[in-house]
Each structure stands twice: as C-alpha cells, then as structure tokens.
Amino acid sequence: MTQQRELFSSRWALILAALGMAVGTGNIWRFPRIIAKVGGGAFIIPWLLFLFLWSIPLLLLEFGLGRGTRKGCIGAVGTLIGEKFAWLGGFVALCSTAIMFYYSVVTGWCLKYLFASISGALGEVTSADQGLNYFVQFSSSWEPLLFHLLAIGICALIVWRGVTGGIERANKIIIPSLLIILLISLWRALTLPGAERGLQFLFTPHWETLLDYRTWLEALTQSAWSVGAGWGLLLTYAVYMKKREDVTVNSLVIGLGDYSASLLAALIIIPTAFALIPAALPGGADMTAAQQFGETVKVIQAAPPYEHYNPASTGLTFVFIPALLNSIQAEFGVVFMVIFFLALTMAAVSSLIAMVELATRILMDAGMPRKKSILLVGTAGFFFGVPSALNMSFFENQDWVWGVGLIVSGLFLSITAIKYGVDRFRRELINVGPGIKLGRWFNLLIAVVLPLEFLALIAWWFYQTAGEDWWNPFAVANPGTCLFQWGVAIIFLIIVNRPLARRSVRGEMLPGITEE
Amino acid sequence: MNLDAILMMVVTMVVIWGGFIATLVIAARQERRARKEGAVDRTGES
Numbered sequence: 001m002t003q004q005r006e007l008f009s010s011r012w013a014l015i016l017a018a019l020g021m022a023v024g025t026g027n028i029w030r031f032p033r034i035i036a037k038v039g040g041g042a043f044i045i046p047w048l049l050f051l052f053l054w055s056i057p058l059l060l061l062e063f064g065l066g067r068g069t070r071k072g073c074i075g076a077v078g079t080l081i082g083e084k085f086a087w088l089g090g091f092v093a094l095c096s097t098a099i100m101f102y103y104s105v106v107t108g109w110c111l112k113y114l115f116a117s118i119s120g121a122l123g124e125v126t127s128a129d130q131g132l133n134y135f136v137q138f139s140s141s142w143e144p145l146l147f148h149l150l151a152i153g154i155c156a157l158i159v160w161r162g163v164t165g166g167i168e169r170a171n172k173i174i175i176p177s178l179l180i181i182l183l184i185s186l187w188r189a190l191t192l193p194g195a196e197r198g199l200q201f202l203f204t205p206h207w208e209t210l211l212d213y214r215t216w217l218e219a220l221t222q223s224a225w226s227v228g229a230g231w232g233l234l235l236t237y238a239v240y241m242k243k244r245e246d247v248t249v250n251s252l253v254i255g256l257g258d259y260s261a262s263l264l265a266a267l268i269i270i271p272t273a274f275a276l277i278p279a280a281l282p283g284g285a286d287m288t289a290a291q292q293f294g295e296t297v298k299v300i301q302a303a304p305p306y307e308h309y310n311p312a313s314t315g316l317t318f319v320f321i322p323a324l325l326n327s328i329q330a331e332f333g334v335v336f337m338v339i340f341f342l343a344l345t346m347a348a349v350s351s352l353i354a355m356v357e358l359a360t361r362i363l364m365d366a367g368m369p370r371k372k373s374i375l376l377v378g379t380a381g382f383f384f385g386v387p388s389a390l391n392m393s394f395f396e397n398q399d400w401v402w403g404v405g406l407i408v409s410g411l412f413l414s415i416t417a418i419k420y421g422v423d424r425f426r427r428e429l430i431n432v433g434p435g436i437k438l439g440r441w442f443n444l445l446i447a448v449v450l451p452l453e454f455l456a457l458i459a460w461w462f463y464q465t466a467g468e469d470w471w472n473p474f475a476v477a478n479p480g481t482c483l484f485q486w487g488v489a490i491i492f493l494i495i496v497n498r499p500l501a502r503r504s505v506r507g508e509m510l511p512g513i514t515e516e
Numbered sequence: 517m518n519l520d521a522i523l524m525m526v527v528t529m530v531v532i533w534g535g536f537i538a539t540l541v542i543a544a545r546q547e548r549r550a551r552k553e554g555a556v557d558r559t560g561e562s
Contacts (some may be wrong), residue, residue: 011547054544199525203525204521249542253540260532260536263529428554
C-alpha cells in the first residue's frame with residue numbers, strides 16, 4: 001500500500017508555522033532583556049548583521065536539507081554526506097531536544113502566569129518585592145512540574161493531530177492573534193506617560209559597547225536563539241513543504257518576521273518599564289528625572305542593587321511586569337496583564353510545537369510509527385525537564401550550554417554543506433523552481449563567513465574567560481560546562497552513529513511512502 | 517529623545533518592518549503568478 005506524505009496545505013501555512021517556530025519567548029522575554037543588558041541602540045547593528053550573516057544563510061541550508069532529503073536532521077545529513085557523518089545532524093537534533101526539555105518548563109511558567117492573571121492571583125502583586133516573592137514561591141513549589149506537564153502535553157497533543165490538522169491549524173490561530181495582541185500592547189505601552197524615556201534608552205547608540213566581545217556574542221546568540229536558525233526546526237518543517245517554493249523569499253520572511261516581533265516586544269516592554277518602574281521603587285517619586293532614568297536602567301539590567309530581582313533572568317518579565325501592570329489597574333492593567341501573558345504563552349507554545357515535531361521526526365526516520373514517537377517524545381520531554389523545573393541552577397546551566405550550543409549546531413550545518421559542495425548544494429537544493437536564484441556569493445557565506453564567525457566568537461570568548469574558573473564542568477555558566485556537555489553528547493552520538501544513521505538514512509520508518 | 521536615538525529608531529524600523537512587509541509582498545506576488553500559471557496549465561493554454 002502506498003501512502004501520500006502529509007504536506008503543509010499552502011506556502012502561507014508553512015510560513016505561519018515557521019514564524020510560529022521562530023517567534024517565541026526569545027522575542028518577548030529574551031530580546032528586551034538582552035538589548036537592555038548590552039546597553040541599547042548599538043546592539044541593533046551586530047544583531048542585524050548576524051541576521052544576514054548567520055541566521056538567514058542557515059535557514060536556507062535548513063530549507064535545502066529538509067526539502068531535498070525529506071528527512072529530519074540525522075537522516076538529512078546522513079543522506080547528503082554519508083552515514084558516518086550523520087552524528088553532525090545528531091548534535092543539531094540533540095541540542096534542540098535538550099532545549100525542548102527546559103523550554104517546556106518556561107512554557108509552563110507562561111501558562112501559570114496566564115492562569116494567575118486571569119484568576120486575579122497576580123492582582124495582589126503590586127511591588128517588585130511581591131513579584132519576586134510570588135515567583136520564588138511558585139518556582140520552589142511543585143507547581144512548575146504540573147505546568148511543565150501541561151505545556152508538553154498540549155504541544156504533544158497538537159503534534160498528534162498531524163501536520164495540517166495540528167501544527168498548521170494551531171499556527172493559523174496563534175500567529176495572527178499574537179500580532180493583534182502585540183499591536184494592542186504597543187499602543188498601551190507607548191501611550192503611558194514617560195514611555196519616551198524607554199525609547200531613548202532603547203535606541204541611543206553607545207558605540208563603545210561594540211568593542212566588547214560580549215555584545216557580539218550576545219547578538220549572535222540572540223539571533224540564532226530567536227530566529228531558530230541552526231536548530232533543525234525549520235529543516236523539520238521543510239520536510240513537509242511543497243517542492244516548488246522560493247526558499248530564499250521564505251527565509252527572508254521568517255528572519256525579518258521574527259526580528260519584527262522582537263522589535264515590537266522591545267517597544268512594548270522597555271517603554272513600559274521606564275514609564276512605571278520609577279513609581280514602584282522605594283523613594284522613586286522623590287527622585288529627579290535623571291535619577292529615575294538611572295535607577296530604571298539598573299533595574300532592567302539587573303545591576304546592583306537590584307540583581308536579586310532577576311532569578312534565572314526572569315526579572316523583567318515575571319517579577320516586574322505583574323507589579324507594573326497592576327499599577328495601571330485603573331486603566332485596565334489586569335486586562336493588559338492577561339493579554340501580555342497570553343502573547344507570551346502563545347509564542348512559547350508555537351515554538352515548543354516545532355521542538356516536539358523535530359524529535360518526533362527523528363524517531364519516525366529511525367522507524368518508529370508517528371503516534372508512538374509522539375508519546376515517547378512527550379514522556380521523555382516531561383521526565384528530562386523535571387530537573388530544570390525543580391532547580392533554577394540546573395535550568396540556568398542548560399539554558400547556557402545549549403543556547404551557546406546553537407553556534408556549534410550552525411557550524412555543523414555549514415560543514416554539511418561544505419562537505420557536499422556548497423555550490424552543488426546551492427544549485428541542487430536551494431535554487432530549485434521559480435523565484436530568486438542565489439548567486440555564488442552564497443558559497444562564500446557558507447564556506448568562509450559562517451565558520452569564521454564561529455571561530456572568531458569561540459576564540460574571543462575563550463581568550464576573555466581564560467584564567468578564571470573557565471574549565472570547571474560543574475559551573476552554572478562557563479566554557480568548561482559547555483565543552484564537557486557537548487563532548488559527552490558528541491561521544492555518545494559517535495558511538496550510536498552507525499545503527500542510528502543506517503535506519504534514518506534508509507528510511508526504514510516510512511514504508512510505502514511516496515514523494516508527492 | 518536625542519537625534520542619534522531618533523535616527524537609529526527610524527532606520528531600525530524601516531529595515532526590519534519595511535523589509536518584512538516587502539518580502540511578504542514578493543511572496544504574495546509569486547503565489548499569484550504561480551496560481552495563474554497553474555490555471556493556464558490546467559486549461560492547456562500556452
């Protein structure tokens with residue numbers, strides 16, 4: 001019996017699903033925090049540069065791999081450059097799956113705060129201290145486990161319903177709703193008295209920050225993290241795309257769409273913070289405008305004396321936002337709190353769906369039926385997420401190790417194209433069908449610029465941290481813990497490479513399935 | 517707001533939001549053209 005492979009119903013369905021994958025907590029929670037930490041305006045330059053020098057080239061590679069091979073990360077890399085190199089794709093998949101374990105915990109936090117804002121429980125949070133107490137009490141209780149289970153369960157259920165009936169339908173609702181919610185929130189934020197100080201902080205370029213390696217590392221990590229480039233998620237969705245679509249335009253839509261959402265989120269959160277934080281600080285009302293500005297900068301950068309408000313980098317979103325929005329309760333602050341956490345939850349869910357599908361695709365390529373794969377991914381997702389749900393240090397460690405691991409994933413995808421022949425990759429897997437044709441400059445970008453970006457950042461980062469406790473594999477965030485965990489992952493993948501690659505490449509899991 | 521901040525804000529918005537809208541328009545045009553060509557193929561006209 002032959003069976004038609006399930007595909008996205010249209011190009012727009014694929015684009016919406018890919019935007020859902022890309023737009024996540026990285027945009028709403030992470031970007032405003034990072035741009036504030038690095039110091040505003042000048043950060044936008046390396047962040048934009050890395051969109052075109054890192055994220056979009058990788059999106060193109062992922063489109064080419066997924067559409068060309070019709071297999072997930074391991075099968076795609078093994079098919080293209082040989083079974084013995086399939087572990088490169090394995091690392092990409094493992095990195096994203098490791099992120100899924102703790103990302104589900106984060107999605108659970110979003111769900112908890114959404115429910116708490118609807119029930120009115122967050123209405124009692126009227127100061128930063130109360131916001132901190134609320135988060136600490138929540139995160140040290142059993143509740144994160146329950147909401148983590150709910151998050152992974154919801155996403156597994158959506159994936160269970162299939163590519164068109166689940167992933168496509170969910171994203172057709174989530175993405176337009178998210179856009180409307182963000183635009184309503186933008187209007188509210190920019191009409192708050194004092195919001196213009198936030199705009200000034202956000203866009204004033206401090207050029208000296210460009211001389212700090214951390215600005216560039218943060219910009220690259222933010223771009224890779226937010227766009228989802230190099231995760232293998234788009235590669236997985238591309239398995240289900242129609243053949244004759246312009247992947248160059250698709251990649252630009254996804255990359256710029258993701259950046260648009262990040263910019264919207266920053267325009268909502270930073271001005272809201274500058275408008276409302278001064279009144280929430282002890283003695284804030286008696287400060288001069290310059291003092292209020294300075295103290296607000298310290299708060300959103302989690303600098304002394306406010307660093308304790310930022311457990312696991314949650315400060316701005318989970319500690320301050322409830323208190324700040326409650327301070328405009330007379331003007332429907334609670335409504336905006338529900339709207340804000342609804343947006344955050346939808347963004348998180350749409351990204352988690354893609355992660356569940358990635359892991360499911362890997363198991364399917366290796367021969368497991370789809371529904372059994374989803375059950376296994378959901379169950380493993382819950383159990384491996386438990387340590388992050390119960391221990392903040394473990395959560396921070398995983399966020400650091402696999403967040404930076406995305407740079408290694410990007411390098412591995414680049415190596416795949418180089419091994420296959422970048423020019424051949426461009427001609428056979430990207431420039432297919434009508435639309436914009438990529439020129440030879442793309443070869444240079446993949447074969448030279450991407451590996452150089454990787455080398456420069458890793459070398460710079462190691463140089464800067466040398467002499468400190470950089471080698472300690474049990475530290476929360478340093479090069480040692482990254483090298484240790486990446487090393488263990490790579491050794492494991494090389495050991496299991498042969499049987500895994502053989503099954504994934506030969507597609508033993510997909511009996512009778514024919515190309516559309 | 518100072519002039520540097522205003523300039524940076526305008527350039528950022530034009531590049532990111534303008535770029536996003538432009539690529540959406542290109543994708544829509546490609547889809548319209550593909551549908552037209554599909555319709556021509558089905559009727560057998562050249």
